[in-house]
Amino acid sequence: MEQIPCVYCGDFFDPSPRHKNQTACNKVNCQKAKKAAWQRHKMKTDPIYAANQKSSQQQWIKANAGYWKQYRQNNPKKAERNRIGQALRNRRARSSPDATDVDPTLIAKMDASKSDNFQILGQFWLLPVIAKMDALKVNIIKIPVCYP
Numbered sequence: 181m182e183q184i185p186c187v188y189c190g191d192f193f194d195p196s197p198r199h200k201n202q203t204a205c206n207k208v209n210c211q212k213a214k215k216a217a218w219q220r221h222k223m224k225t226d227p228i229y230a231a232n233q234k235s236s237q238q239q240w241i242k243a244n245a246g247y248w249k250q251y252r253q254n255n256p257k258k259a260e261r262n263r264i265g266q267a268l269r270n271r272r273a274r275s276s277p278d279a280t281d282v283d284p285t286l287i288a289k290m291d292a293s294k295s296d297n298f299q300i301l302g303q304f305w306l307l308p309v310i311a312k313m314d315a316l317k318v319n320i321i322k323i324p325v326c327y328p
Contacts (some may be wrong), residue, residue, distance in 0.1 A: 188213040 183192040186205040193205035204214040225232045241247075254261040 186210055 184195055184202075184205075185192050188210040189205065191205060191207075195202040204210045223233065257288060309314045
C-alpha cells in the first residue's frame, strides 16, 4: 500500500488496510492531536456531548475543591505566565473592532444580577402555520429600559 503523509506531523506512514480514511500516523503526539481535534469538533456539533462534558467537569471540580488554588501555589511560574497571557487576551479583546457594543472593562460576567422589574403582557400560544408541530405556550414580557 502507498504511504501517505500524516496531517499532524507531516511524516509519511503506511496506512492500515482496515482504516480506509486514516489521516494520522501512530505517534503518540499525532494521536493526541487527532483526539483533541475530534473533541473540539464534537463539542461544537453535539450539544448532548457538550452537556455531558460540562457536567463531568463540574462533578470533578466539586470532588477536587481547591485543586487550582493549590496548583497555582505549587507552580508560580505557570501561574504568572497565565496572568500575563490573560492580560494580553484582555487587551486584545478590548481593542477588537467587533467589541463596540460591549463595555471594554468587562471581560467576563461572574455574577450577572437579574432584574425582576418585568411587566407581563400576557400569555400567548404560538401555532405552527406550515409544519405539523405542537403549539408552544409563551409569556411575553416588556423589558424595562434600564435593563442592560
